[in-house]
Amino acid sequence: MEDMRMIFKGDDVFYRPLAQDDLPALYSWACDQEVTKYSLSWYVIPKPIECHKTWLAALIAKDTSVDLAICCNETQKIIGYSGITALNLINRCGEFYILIGEQDYWGRGIATEATKIITEYGFKNLGLHRVELTAFADNPAAITAYKKAGFIHEGIKRQSGFRDGQYRDKVMMSALSSEWMK
Template identity: 50%
Template sequence: MFLITNKVELRSLDINDSAEFYAWSCDREVTQFSLSSYAYPQSKTDISTWLSSINGNAKCVSFGVCCTETGKLIGYAGIASISTLNRCGEYFILIGDKSYWGKGIGTEVTKVITDYGFNTLGLQRIELTAYASNPSAIRAYENAGYMHEGVKRQSGFRNGEFVDKVMMAVLAADWNRNLTNQ
Protein backbone atom coordinates (compact mmCIF):
# COMPACT_ATOMS: atom_id res chain seq x y z
CA MET A 1 0.00 0.00 0.00
CA PHE A 2 1.30 3.44 -0.88
CA LEU A 3 0.15 6.86 0.23
CA ILE A 4 2.02 9.59 -1.62
CA THR A 5 2.30 13.34 -0.97
CA ASN A 6 4.66 16.03 -2.24
CA LYS A 7 7.24 15.24 0.44
CA VAL A 8 6.71 11.65 1.50
CA GLU A 9 5.65 8.23 0.39
CA LEU A 10 4.20 5.84 2.96
CA ARG A 11 4.70 2.13 2.42
CA SER A 12 4.66 -1.16 4.28
CA LEU A 13 7.60 -2.00 6.50
CA ASP A 14 9.52 -5.23 6.18
CA ILE A 15 12.63 -7.02 7.38
CA ASN A 16 14.75 -5.23 4.76
CA ASP A 17 14.32 -2.04 6.81
CA SER A 18 16.31 -3.47 9.75
CA ALA A 19 19.52 -1.54 9.11
CA GLU A 20 17.81 1.85 9.23
CA PHE A 21 15.86 0.97 12.38
CA TYR A 22 19.00 -0.31 14.06
CA ALA A 23 20.88 2.90 13.25
CA TRP A 24 18.03 5.02 14.61
CA SER A 25 17.77 2.93 17.77
CA CYS A 26 21.45 3.59 18.49
CA ASP A 27 21.05 7.38 18.31
CA ARG A 28 19.74 8.75 21.63
CA GLU A 29 18.90 12.10 20.06
CA VAL A 30 16.55 10.30 17.65
CA THR A 31 14.92 8.11 20.30
CA GLN A 32 14.79 10.53 23.26
CA PHE A 33 11.05 11.17 22.86
CA SER A 34 10.13 7.70 21.62
CA LEU A 35 8.46 4.74 23.19
CA SER A 36 10.10 3.01 26.10
CA SER A 37 11.18 0.16 23.80
CA TYR A 38 13.95 2.45 22.55
CA ALA A 39 15.19 3.17 26.08
CA TYR A 40 17.43 0.11 25.95
CA PRO A 41 19.73 -1.06 23.16
CA GLN A 42 18.18 -3.54 20.76
CA SER A 43 20.03 -6.08 18.67
CA LYS A 44 19.72 -6.25 14.90
CA THR A 45 18.06 -9.65 15.39
CA ASP A 46 15.41 -8.19 17.74
CA ILE A 47 14.63 -5.46 15.23
CA SER A 48 14.41 -7.96 12.34
CA THR A 49 12.06 -10.17 14.35
CA TRP A 50 9.84 -7.20 15.18
CA LEU A 51 9.76 -6.02 11.55
CA SER A 52 8.91 -9.49 10.25
CA SER A 53 5.76 -9.53 12.37
CA ILE A 54 4.72 -5.87 12.22
CA ASN A 55 2.17 -6.18 9.41
CA GLY A 56 0.24 -9.00 11.09
CA ASN A 57 -1.01 -6.96 14.06
CA ALA A 58 -4.71 -6.09 13.75
CA LYS A 59 -4.45 -3.52 16.54
CA CYS A 60 -1.73 -1.49 14.82
CA VAL A 61 -1.05 -0.08 11.36
CA SER A 62 2.51 0.98 10.61
CA PHE A 63 3.99 2.70 7.59
CA GLY A 64 7.52 3.35 6.48
CA VAL A 65 8.03 7.04 5.76
CA CYS A 66 10.13 7.54 2.63
CA CYS A 67 11.37 10.71 0.95
CA THR A 68 9.39 11.14 -2.27
CA GLU A 69 12.44 12.44 -4.16
CA THR A 70 14.89 9.69 -3.18
CA GLY A 71 12.72 6.80 -1.98
CA LYS A 72 14.95 6.62 1.12
CA LEU A 73 13.35 5.34 4.35
CA ILE A 74 13.52 8.23 6.83
CA GLY A 75 11.12 7.11 9.57
CA TYR A 76 7.93 5.32 10.41
CA ALA A 77 4.49 6.23 11.70
CA GLY A 78 1.07 4.76 12.26
CA ILE A 79 -1.79 4.14 14.63
CA ALA A 80 -1.43 1.71 17.56
CA SER A 81 -3.80 0.38 20.22
CA ILE A 82 -6.68 0.35 17.74
CA SER A 83 -9.96 -0.48 19.44
CA THR A 84 -12.61 -1.61 16.99
CA LEU A 85 -15.24 -1.40 19.73
CA ASN A 86 -14.43 2.20 20.66
CA ARG A 87 -13.22 3.11 17.13
CA CYS A 88 -10.12 4.85 18.42
CA GLY A 89 -6.37 4.53 18.26
CA GLU A 90 -3.10 6.20 19.25
CA TYR A 91 -0.97 7.98 16.66
CA PHE A 92 2.83 7.59 16.67
CA ILE A 93 5.69 8.84 14.53
CA LEU A 94 9.48 8.67 14.46
CA ILE A 95 11.54 10.56 11.90
CA GLY A 96 14.81 8.71 12.33
CA ASP A 97 16.88 10.51 9.71
CA LYS A 98 17.82 13.80 11.39
CA SER A 99 18.57 15.51 8.06
CA TYR A 100 14.78 15.58 7.50
CA TRP A 101 13.92 17.24 10.82
CA GLY A 102 12.39 20.73 10.70
CA LYS A 103 11.09 20.39 7.13
CA GLY A 104 7.38 19.94 7.86
CA ILE A 105 7.47 16.20 7.27
CA GLY A 106 6.07 15.38 10.71
CA THR A 107 3.00 17.55 10.08
CA GLU A 108 2.47 16.13 6.59
CA VAL A 109 2.77 12.50 7.72
CA THR A 110 0.47 13.18 10.67
CA LYS A 111 -2.20 14.61 8.36
CA VAL A 112 -2.00 11.70 5.91
CA ILE A 113 -2.16 9.00 8.57
CA THR A 114 -4.89 10.78 10.51
CA ASP A 115 -6.97 11.00 7.35
CA TYR A 116 -6.30 7.29 6.73
CA GLY A 117 -7.45 6.50 10.27
CA PHE A 118 -10.72 8.32 9.86
CA ASN A 119 -11.60 7.70 6.23
CA THR A 120 -10.17 4.21 5.68
CA LEU A 121 -10.17 2.59 9.12
CA GLY A 122 -13.40 4.30 10.21
CA LEU A 123 -12.03 5.56 13.52
CA GLN A 124 -13.92 8.14 15.58
CA ARG A 125 -10.97 9.41 17.65
CA ILE A 126 -7.21 9.45 17.29
CA GLU A 127 -5.14 10.48 20.29
CA LEU A 128 -1.48 10.87 21.15
CA THR A 129 0.89 11.96 23.88
CA ALA A 130 3.94 14.12 23.35
CA TYR A 131 6.66 15.04 25.79
CA ALA A 132 6.09 18.61 26.99
CA SER A 133 9.82 19.14 26.41
CA ASN A 134 9.36 18.44 22.66
CA PRO A 135 7.79 21.66 21.32
CA SER A 136 8.54 20.75 17.68
CA ALA A 137 6.35 17.66 17.89
CA ILE A 138 3.56 19.51 19.69
CA ARG A 139 3.61 22.21 17.01
CA ALA A 140 3.47 19.57 14.24
CA TYR A 141 0.44 17.94 15.87
CA GLU A 142 -1.29 21.31 16.34
CA ASN A 143 -0.63 22.14 12.68
CA ALA A 144 -2.17 18.80 11.73
CA GLY A 145 -5.39 19.61 13.62
CA TYR A 146 -4.89 17.91 16.99
CA MET A 147 -6.29 19.67 20.06
CA HIS A 148 -4.81 19.80 23.56
CA GLU A 149 -6.78 17.77 26.10
CA GLY A 150 -4.58 17.91 29.17
CA VAL A 151 -1.26 17.08 30.73
CA LYS A 152 -0.13 13.79 32.22
CA ARG A 153 2.12 15.09 34.96
CA GLN A 154 5.51 13.42 35.34
CA SER A 155 4.41 10.43 33.24
CA GLY A 156 7.70 9.91 31.44
CA PHE A 157 11.22 9.35 32.70
CA ARG A 158 13.99 10.71 30.49
CA ASN A 159 17.54 11.86 31.18
CA GLY A 160 17.27 11.14 34.90
CA GLU A 161 14.07 13.10 35.56
CA PHE A 162 10.31 12.78 35.34
CA VAL A 163 8.70 14.87 32.63
CA ASP A 164 5.14 15.81 31.67
CA LYS A 165 3.36 14.55 28.59
CA VAL A 166 0.81 16.59 26.68
CA MET A 167 -2.36 14.73 25.71
CA MET A 168 -3.81 15.65 22.31
CA ALA A 169 -6.55 14.23 20.08
CA VAL A 170 -8.73 14.87 17.06
CA LEU A 171 -12.23 13.57 16.39
CA ALA A 172 -13.58 12.42 13.02
CA ALA A 173 -16.29 15.10 12.95
CA ASP A 174 -13.75 17.87 13.60
CA TRP A 175 -11.38 16.42 11.01
CA ASN A 176 -14.01 16.20 8.29
CA ARG A 177 -15.35 19.68 9.15
CA ASN A 178 -11.85 21.12 8.82
CA LEU A 179 -11.39 19.42 5.44
CA THR A 180 -14.69 20.88 4.24
CA ASN A 181 -13.66 24.40 5.32
CA GLN A 182 -10.30 24.28 3.51
Protein backbone atom coordinates in the same frame (compact mmCIF):
# COMPACT_ATOMS: atom_id res chain seq x y z
CA MET B 1 12.23 -4.30 -0.88
CA GLU B 2 9.66 -6.86 0.16
CA ASP B 3 6.68 -4.58 -0.44
CA MET B 4 7.08 -1.30 -2.29
CA ARG B 5 3.37 -0.58 -2.68
CA MET B 6 2.84 3.11 -2.23
CA ILE B 7 -0.17 3.82 -0.06
CA PHE B 8 -0.02 7.63 0.11
CA LYS B 9 2.07 10.22 -1.66
CA GLY B 10 2.92 13.56 -0.12
CA ASP B 11 4.86 16.55 -1.41
CA ASP B 12 8.31 15.21 -0.53
CA VAL B 13 7.63 11.70 0.75
CA PHE B 14 5.51 8.64 0.17
CA TYR B 15 4.17 6.06 2.59
CA ARG B 16 4.34 2.30 2.15
CA PRO B 17 4.08 -0.77 4.37
CA LEU B 18 7.10 -1.47 6.55
CA ALA B 19 9.31 -4.32 5.33
CA GLN B 20 12.07 -6.48 6.81
CA ASP B 21 14.50 -4.67 4.48
CA ASP B 22 13.89 -1.54 6.59
CA LEU B 23 15.71 -3.14 9.54
CA PRO B 24 19.14 -1.51 8.98
CA ALA B 25 17.65 1.99 9.00
CA LEU B 26 15.40 1.31 11.98
CA TYR B 27 18.30 -0.17 13.93
CA SER B 28 20.62 2.74 13.13
CA TRP B 29 17.99 5.16 14.45
CA ALA B 30 17.58 3.04 17.59
CA CYS B 31 21.30 3.46 18.25
CA ASP B 32 21.19 7.25 17.88
CA GLN B 33 20.30 8.92 21.20
CA GLU B 34 19.46 12.21 19.52
CA VAL B 35 16.89 10.48 17.29
CA THR B 36 15.33 8.54 20.17
CA LYS B 37 15.49 11.32 22.76
CA TYR B 38 11.71 11.77 22.81
CA SER B 39 10.71 8.24 21.84
CA LEU B 40 7.92 6.87 23.98
CA SER B 41 8.31 3.23 23.06
CA TRP B 42 10.60 0.52 21.76
CA TYR B 43 13.77 2.58 21.45
CA VAL B 44 13.99 3.63 25.10
CA ILE B 45 16.16 0.67 26.15
CA PRO B 46 19.04 -0.33 23.83
CA LYS B 47 18.66 -3.81 22.34
CA PRO B 48 20.71 -6.01 19.99
CA ILE B 49 19.77 -6.10 16.31
CA GLU B 50 18.27 -9.61 16.72
CA CYS B 51 15.61 -8.13 19.05
CA HIS B 52 14.86 -5.42 16.49
CA LYS B 53 14.47 -8.06 13.78
CA THR B 54 11.92 -9.95 15.91
CA TRP B 55 10.15 -6.69 16.83
CA LEU B 56 9.89 -5.60 13.19
CA ALA B 57 8.55 -8.99 12.08
CA ALA B 58 5.88 -8.82 14.80
CA LEU B 59 5.03 -5.23 13.84
CA ILE B 60 4.61 -6.18 10.18
CA ALA B 61 2.41 -9.17 11.05
CA LYS B 62 0.23 -7.26 13.53
CA ASP B 63 -3.38 -6.53 12.55
CA THR B 64 -4.13 -4.17 15.44
CA SER B 65 -2.16 -1.30 13.96
CA VAL B 66 -1.31 0.56 10.77
CA ASP B 67 2.48 0.84 10.45
CA LEU B 68 4.00 2.65 7.48
CA ALA B 69 7.47 3.53 6.27
CA ILE B 70 7.98 7.17 5.32
CA CYS B 71 10.19 7.31 2.22
CA CYS B 72 11.78 10.15 0.26
CA ASN B 73 10.13 10.61 -3.16
CA GLU B 74 13.47 11.42 -4.78
CA THR B 75 15.71 8.67 -3.34
CA GLN B 76 13.09 6.07 -2.33
CA LYS B 77 15.05 5.79 0.97
CA ILE B 78 13.17 5.25 4.23
CA ILE B 79 13.48 8.33 6.45
CA GLY B 80 11.06 7.39 9.23
CA TYR B 81 7.95 5.50 10.10
CA SER B 82 4.51 6.30 11.44
CA GLY B 83 1.10 4.84 12.05
CA ILE B 84 -1.82 4.23 14.35
CA THR B 85 -1.45 1.60 17.02
CA ALA B 86 -3.69 0.23 19.77
CA LEU B 87 -6.61 0.17 17.33
CA ASN B 88 -9.84 -0.41 19.19
CA LEU B 89 -12.64 -0.94 16.71
CA ILE B 90 -15.29 -1.20 19.44
CA ASN B 91 -14.50 2.29 20.74
CA ARG B 92 -13.34 3.40 17.26
CA CYS B 93 -10.06 4.88 18.48
CA GLY B 94 -6.32 4.47 18.10
CA GLU B 95 -3.01 6.09 19.03
CA PHE B 96 -0.92 7.96 16.47
CA TYR B 97 2.88 7.68 16.53
CA ILE B 98 5.77 8.89 14.38
CA LEU B 99 9.54 8.80 14.28
CA ILE B 100 11.55 10.70 11.69
CA GLY B 101 14.91 8.95 11.93
CA GLU B 102 16.87 10.81 9.28
CA GLN B 103 17.83 14.12 10.86
CA ASP B 104 18.27 15.81 7.46
CA TYR B 105 14.46 15.65 7.18
CA TRP B 106 13.71 17.28 10.54
CA GLY B 107 12.04 20.69 10.42
CA ARG B 108 10.64 20.23 6.89
CA GLY B 109 6.99 19.73 7.84
CA ILE B 110 7.07 16.00 7.13
CA ALA B 111 5.80 15.11 10.61
CA THR B 112 2.86 17.49 10.22
CA GLU B 113 2.04 16.06 6.78
CA ALA B 114 2.31 12.46 8.02
CA THR B 115 0.11 13.25 11.00
CA LYS B 116 -2.58 14.70 8.73
CA ILE B 117 -2.44 11.92 6.13
CA ILE B 118 -2.42 9.00 8.54
CA THR B 119 -5.06 10.50 10.83
CA GLU B 120 -7.28 11.12 7.80
CA TYR B 121 -6.77 7.47 6.79
CA GLY B 122 -7.83 6.42 10.30
CA PHE B 123 -11.03 8.42 10.07
CA LYS B 124 -12.02 7.65 6.48
CA ASN B 125 -10.71 4.13 5.94
CA LEU B 126 -10.74 2.58 9.41
CA GLY B 127 -13.89 4.33 10.64
CA LEU B 128 -12.17 5.73 13.72
CA HIS B 129 -13.82 8.49 15.71
CA ARG B 130 -10.83 9.41 17.89
CA VAL B 131 -7.09 9.42 17.29
CA GLU B 132 -4.96 10.35 20.27
CA LEU B 133 -1.28 10.78 21.02
CA THR B 134 1.14 11.78 23.72
CA ALA B 135 4.35 13.76 23.45
CA PHE B 136 6.88 14.82 26.04
CA ALA B 137 5.99 18.31 27.24
CA ASP B 138 9.58 19.41 26.59
CA ASN B 139 9.36 18.47 22.89
CA PRO B 140 7.94 21.69 21.38
CA ALA B 141 8.67 20.65 17.76
CA ALA B 142 6.37 17.62 18.06
CA ILE B 143 3.64 19.55 19.84
CA THR B 144 3.74 22.26 17.17
CA ALA B 145 3.56 19.66 14.36
CA TYR B 146 0.55 17.99 15.98
CA LYS B 147 -1.24 21.31 16.50
CA LYS B 148 -0.62 22.28 12.86
CA ALA B 149 -2.05 18.91 11.84
CA GLY B 150 -5.27 19.62 13.74
CA PHE B 151 -4.80 17.88 17.09
CA ILE B 152 -6.20 19.53 20.22
CA HIS B 153 -4.38 19.75 23.56
CA GLU B 154 -6.36 17.83 26.19
CA GLY B 155 -4.13 17.98 29.20
CA ILE B 156 -0.93 16.96 30.90
CA LYS B 157 -0.10 13.46 32.08
CA ARG B 158 2.05 14.49 35.03
CA GLN B 159 5.41 12.74 35.40
CA SER B 160 4.30 9.87 33.13
CA GLY B 161 7.62 9.34 31.36
CA PHE B 162 11.05 8.58 32.80
CA ARG B 163 14.08 9.92 30.91
CA ASP B 164 17.56 11.02 31.89
CA GLY B 165 17.02 10.05 35.51
CA GLN B 166 13.86 12.06 36.05
CA TYR B 167 10.12 11.88 35.55
CA ARG B 168 8.76 14.09 32.78
CA ASP B 169 5.30 15.31 31.89
CA LYS B 170 3.58 14.28 28.67
CA VAL B 171 1.06 16.30 26.72
CA MET B 172 -2.11 14.44 25.74
CA MET B 173 -3.66 15.48 22.40
CA SER B 174 -6.43 14.14 20.21
CA ALA B 175 -8.39 14.61 17.03
CA LEU B 176 -12.04 13.62 16.57
CA SER B 177 -13.62 12.70 13.26
CA SER B 178 -16.52 15.08 13.97
CA GLU B 179 -14.08 18.00 14.23
CA TRP B 180 -11.55 16.93 11.62
CA MET B 181 -10.70 19.28 8.77
CA LYS B 182 -12.77 18.32 5.76
